[in-house]
Amino acid sequence: MNESLNQLTTAIKAGKRKDARAATAAALEAGLPPQSVLDALTEGMNDVGVRFKANTIFVPEVLVAARAMQKSMDLLEPVLIASGIEPEFSIVIGTVEGDLHDIGKNLVMMMLKGANFKVIDLGVNVSAEAFANAVAEHKPDLVALSALLTTTMPAMESIVCDLSRIEPPIKIIVGGAPITPDFADQIGADGYSADAASAVELAQKLCANAQ
Amino acid sequence: MTPKQRIRAAIDHQEPDKLPIDFGSSGITGIHCSVVEKLRDHYKLEKRPVKICEPYQMLGEVEGDLLDAMRIDAQAIFSHGTIFGFPNENWKPWTAPWGQELLVAERFNTTTDNAGNIYIYPEGDTDAPASGRMPKTSYFFDSIERIDPDFDEDELKLEDNLEEFGPMSQEEEAHWTEQAEKWRGCERAITAPLSGTCLGDIALVPAPFLKKPKGVRGVADWYMLSADEPEFLASIFDRQVEIALENMAKVAKIAGDVIDVVVVCGTDFGTQTSLFCGVPQMRDIWLPRYKQINEWIHQNTNWRTFKHSCGAIEPLVETFIDCGFDILNPVQCSADGMAPEGLKAKYGDRITFWGGGVNTQQTLPFGTPEEVRKEVLSRCEIFAPGGGFVFNSIHNVQARTPVENVIAMIDAVHEFNGDK
Numbered sequence: 001m002n003e004s005l006n007q008l009t010t011a012i013k014a015g016k017r018k019d020a021r022a023a024t025a026a027a028l029e030a031g032l033p034p035q036s037v038l039d040a041l042t043e044g045m046n047d048v049g050v051r052f053k054a055n056t057i058f059v060p061e062v063l064v065a066a067r068a069m070q071k072s073m074d075l076l077e078p079v080l081i082a083s084g085i086e087p088e089f090s091i092v093i094g095t096v097e098g099d100l101h102d103i104g105k106n107l108v109m110m111m112l113k114g115a116n117f118k119v120i121d122l123g124v125n126v127s128a129e130a131f132a133n134a135v136a137e138h139k140p141d142l143v144a145l146s147a148l149l150t151t152t153m154p155a156m157e158s159i160v161c162d163l164s165r166i167e168p169p170i171k172i173i174v175g176g177a178p179i180t181p182d183f184a185d186q187i188g189a190d191g192y193s194a195d196a197a198s199a200v201e202l203a204q205k206l207c208a209n210a211q
Numbered sequence: 212m213t214p215k216q217r218i219r220a221a222i223d224h225q226e227p228d229k230l231p232i233d234f235g236s237s238g239i240t241g242i243h244c245s246v247v248e249k250l251r252d253h254y255k256l257e258k259r260p261v262k263i264c265e266p267y268q269m270l271g272e273v274e275g276d277l278l279d280a281m282r283i284d285a286q287a288i289f290s291h292g293t294i295f296g297f298p299n300e301n302w303k304p305w306t307a308p309w310g311q312e313l314l315v316a317e318r319f320n321t322t323t324d325n326a327g328n329i330y331i332y333p334e335g336d337t338d339a340p341a342s343g344r345m346p347k348t349s350y351f352f353d354s355i356e357r358i359d360p361d362f363d364e365d366e367l368k369l370e371d372n373l374e375e376f377g378p379m380s381q382e383e384e385a386h387w388t389e390q391a392e393k394w395r396g397c398e399r400a401i402t403a404p405l406s407g408t409c410l411g412d413i414a415l416v417p418a419p420f421l422k423k424p425k426g427v428r429g430v431a432d433w434y435m436l437s438a439d440e441p442e443f444l445a446s447i448f449d450r451q452v453e454i455a456l457e458n459m460a461k462v463a464k465i466a467g468d469v470i471d472v473v474v475v476c477g478t479d480f481g482t483q484t485s486l487f488c489g490v491p492q493m494r495d496i497w498l499p500r501y502k503q504i505n506e507w508i509h510q511n512t513n514w515r516t517f518k519h520s521c522g523a524i525e526p527l528v529e530t531f532i533d534c535g536f537d538i539l540n541p542v543q544c545s546a547d548g549m550a551p552e553g554l555k556a557k558y559g560d561r562i563t564f565w566g567g568g569v570n571t572q573q574t575l576p577f578g579t580p581e582e583v584r585k586e587v588l589s590r591c592e593i594f595a596p597g598g599g600f601v602f603n604s605i606h607n608v609q610a611r612t613p614v615e616n617v618i619a620m621i622d623a624v625h626e627f628n629g630d631k
């Protein structure tokens with residue numbers, strides 16, 4: 001494997017944003033295929049997800065890794081687009097109405113980006129209507145809802161209920177501290193996961209099944 | 212025993228005559244204003260609007276008549292300024308979006324946008340950019356991140372993140388004097404907040420009390436500091452502690468004899484399943500500074516020190532003990548590794564659990580009164596023996612919690628105490 005690609009993976013694992021940018025620039029200048037740069041980046045984020053899930057690194061380390069990924073993406077994205085490489089799947093994500101917790105939602109979003117999903121982030125305090133509009137506009141493969149409060153779990157339920165009436169049907173995944181697999185089932189969501197790395201696996205599985 | 216003696220005995224690991232109870236003595240052991248009103252109705256207390264003692268989380272003041280009715284052992288002294296930088300004084304009526312008539316401070320000034328979201332302002336100054344927002348369907352505020360356009364993550368300046376820390380103002384001194392006079396001789400244990408000893412509380416980082424915050428003010432940016440620039444973080448904390456110790460000496464002089472428990476720090480180190488910071492970093496950055504604070508307090512006062520941290524923090528409890536904290540809150544038993552039996556067995560004789568009484572993510576909001584009763588009795592049986600336990604739910608009682616469940620919780624503690 002090329003030296004700069006190794007450096008990119010290492011920089012992302014360690015959350016070194018300047019190194020990540022420099023390695024990406026070097027790789028692109030050397031004319032390496034953009035897909036290989038993307039793969040190096042994904043490999044780095046994947047490793048971060050695994051260590052986060054295993055509790056050997058914590059939120060701050062994931063955030064710096066994601067920021068390094070973003071610095072790399074800033075250079076890589078235009079090249080990917082120019083060579084017609086587009087993410088296979090897209091996902092609309094947001095924290096439900098009434099809730100402003102977004103650290104967990106953002107981690108899920110970053111890991112999805114790292115796994116080469118196109119992510120449309122609606123931010124926090126997102127209403128059913130805003131989710132429905134985003135689905136109509138972006139035609140995503142999945143919708144992801146986050147809630148951290150018992151007071152906003154009812155909002156999650158009613159958003160899932162509203163979105164389940166959309167035609168053609170759209171798959172919905174949910175998560176956040178108070179959410180349990182039972183609750184996810186009960187409100188009719190298509191999937192639940194307890195952490196960001198598993199959210200990626202879940203999203204990949206649901207998208208692949210749909211094909 | 213008086214309620215004060217009861218709480219002090221519990222903290223000192225002597226089994227008191229009854230298990231002491233706290234609701235309302237701090238901004239993390241309180242009750243949402245909507246539930247306070249329902250409790251007042253239940254106990255048939257005088258009909259009057261609930262006062263907002265903490266505007267960020269919209270906690271209602273648990274006034275003396277309600278403390279009596281619920282037989283609560285702790286009494287709050289609140290700080291002079293609120294999180295939005297205005298003092299809690301000169302009350303005026305305010306109608307909440309859920310229809311409740313409340314009393315709020317004079318400078319609790321709000322505006323509402325077309326979508327029905329409510330905004331609140333630093334120091335109550337509606338000419339400044341809003342620093343808090345309550346979504347239309349929400350029950351509390353959250354900070355609005357106001358990032359300084361000149362902020363450069365490669366050029367961090369210490370003083371930017373120290374703006375909020377300084378010597379105690381005359382108004383604050385007057386507040387302490389007044390509160391000390393008011394509560395001297397109170398039968399209940401007095402809980403008071405310290406200022407400036409919160410090391411990195413994420414709720415305070417966006418500085419909703421400042422009109423134009425500078426420096427690292429974003430939630431994610433702040434967390435990244437601990438990965439990127441731990442020395443910078445340590446320098447902020449060093450300066451904070453230096454200032455806080457001076458202010459603490461003043462509080463001790465004015466109200467030292469009145470206070471039983473001081474809330475030192477509310478920084479959350481846990482998530483539902485993990486930590487925000489590993490043990491080595493905690494010991495490196497936080498431990499020496501917390502130790503300095505706790506040692507000063509234990510050498511110079513008769514106060515007991517209270518540390519709040521949500522989440523799955525079992526791996527850090529040993530470190531909190533090494534820091535010299537007397538009390539841990541809210542003991543989130545619903546998080547990973549936080550089962551009550553294990554905590555009591557491993558740490559119960561060395562730190563007091565103030566909280567952990569009932570799960571506020573499941574049982575209290577969604578269970579039946581009988582499920583609440585059973586859980587409360589079980590927690591009391593586990594945590595109470597030998598002292599080291601003050602009953603409180605896990606964090607504040609949230610909005611939309613059925614009042615029957617709150618009553619079932621309180622009644623269960625009285626039942627445990629043989630007082631039903």
Ligand code: B12
Nearest residue numbers: 100101102103104144146149150174175176195196483606
């Ligand atoms: C940090 C925090 C805050 C910060 C939020 C900052 C921000 N910008 O997000 C601040 C200080 C602002 C805050 C405020 C409040 N908070 Co808060 N907060 C927390 C805390 C300590 C950690 C949450 C967190 O960020 N975890 C880290 C992330 C990485 O984890 P996560 O969010 O769980 O996400 C992971 C998984 O859940 C999953 N996931 C998340 N979303 C999704 C979505 C999908 C689709 C999938 C598949 C997976 C998934 O993947 C993520 C990554 O692994 C929790 C404690 C806890 N036990 O969780 C309390 C907690 C959530 N807060 C709580 C409360 C009540 C509040 C307040 C009302 C104030 C209060 N304490 O009374 C306000 C309300 C704010 C508002 N209007 O929304 C309570 C909720 C209790 C309840 N009964 O509902 C908790 C549980 C604390 C407690 N012990 O009681 N809070």
